[in-house]
Amino acid sequence: MEQIKLQFERFTEKEMIERGQAFRALMVRRRTVRDFDDRPIPTGVLEDALRVAASAPSGANRQPWRFVIVEDPETKARIRVAAEKEEQEFYSTRAPDDWLEALEPLGTDANKPFLTEAPALIAIFLERFGIDEDGKRIKNYYMGESVGIATGFLISALHQVGLATLTHTPSPMRFLNEILNRPARERPYLLLVVGYPKVGAMVPAIERLPFDTVVTKV
Numbered sequence: 001m002e003q004i005k006l007q008f009e010r011f012t013e014k015e016m017i018e019r020g021q022a023f024r025a026l027m028v029r030r031r032t033v034r035d036f037d038d039r040p041i042p043t044g045v046l047e048d049a050l051r052v053a054a055s056a057p058s059g060a061n062r063q064p065w066r067f068v069i070v071e072d073p074e075t076k077a078r079i080r081v082a083a084e085k086e087e088q089e090f091y092s093t094r095a096p097d098d099w100l101e102a103l104e105p106l107g108t109d110a111n112k113p114f115l116t117e118a119p120a121l122i123a124i125f126l127e128r129f130g131i132d133e134d135g136k137r138i139k140n141y142y143m144g145e146s147v148g149i150a151t152g153f154l155i156s157a158l159h160q161v162g163l164a165t166l167t168h169t170p171s172p173m174r175f176l177n178e179i180l181n182r183p184a185r186e187r188p189y190l191l192l193v194v195g196y197p198k199v200g201a202m203v204p205a206i207e208r209l210p211f212d213t214v215v216t217k218v
C-alpha cells in the first residue's frame, strides 16, 4: 500500500491542557433530549457532522456504517407509526420488569412524538458484509465497535454545533429497512433524533458515575 505523509497537529503542553479542559467543558454539557421543536436545521450542518462520523476508525477500514437522513415529514410519520407499534409491544408485554424499572427514572413510554416533531432523523445502519463487483460477499470486521465509534463522533459533532440528539432504539427496528429501502445486509443500528430542544425542555436529574468508578489507574 502506498504511504502518505501524516498530517498531525502538535501543541505546546499549555495548549494541550487548555484544549483538553475546553473540550471536556463542551462535552460534559451534552444531554440526551426527548423534547424537540420543529425549527429546521441549516443546510449543510448535518452533512458536515456526517462527514465527521464517516471519518471514524473502523475494522480493516471497511467503514461498515450507512447513514440515512430523514427530513421528509411523511417518512418521519411512517417511522413514528412503526416505532410506536413496536414500543407498545415492548412496554406492555415484551419488556421484563427489571428493564421497565431501569427505565422508570427516564420517564420513557411508547409514545414517540419526537420522531415527527424533530426536524431530522438519522437512521444508522451497520453493514454486515459488503458486496464486490461480481456480487461476492466481502467480510467486514468489528462492525459493532466501528459503527459505535462513528455514532459517537456524530453525536459529538452535532453537539458541537448546538444540536441536541436522542439515541433512539426501537426494538426490533427492521421496519427501517423497509421504509428507507435498505438491503437486508444492512442492520438498523440506531435512530438518531436531531434538532433543537424545545424552549424550557426538561431532562431527568441523572448523574454520571464517580470518575474513579469508571477509571482505574494501575
Ligand code: IYR
Pocket: 087, 090, 103, 106, 108, 109, 110, 168, 169, 170, 171
Ligand atoms: N426502546 C425503548 C426503551 C428504551 C430502552 C433503553 I436501554 C433506554 O435507555 C431508553 C428507552 C424506548 O425507546 O422507549
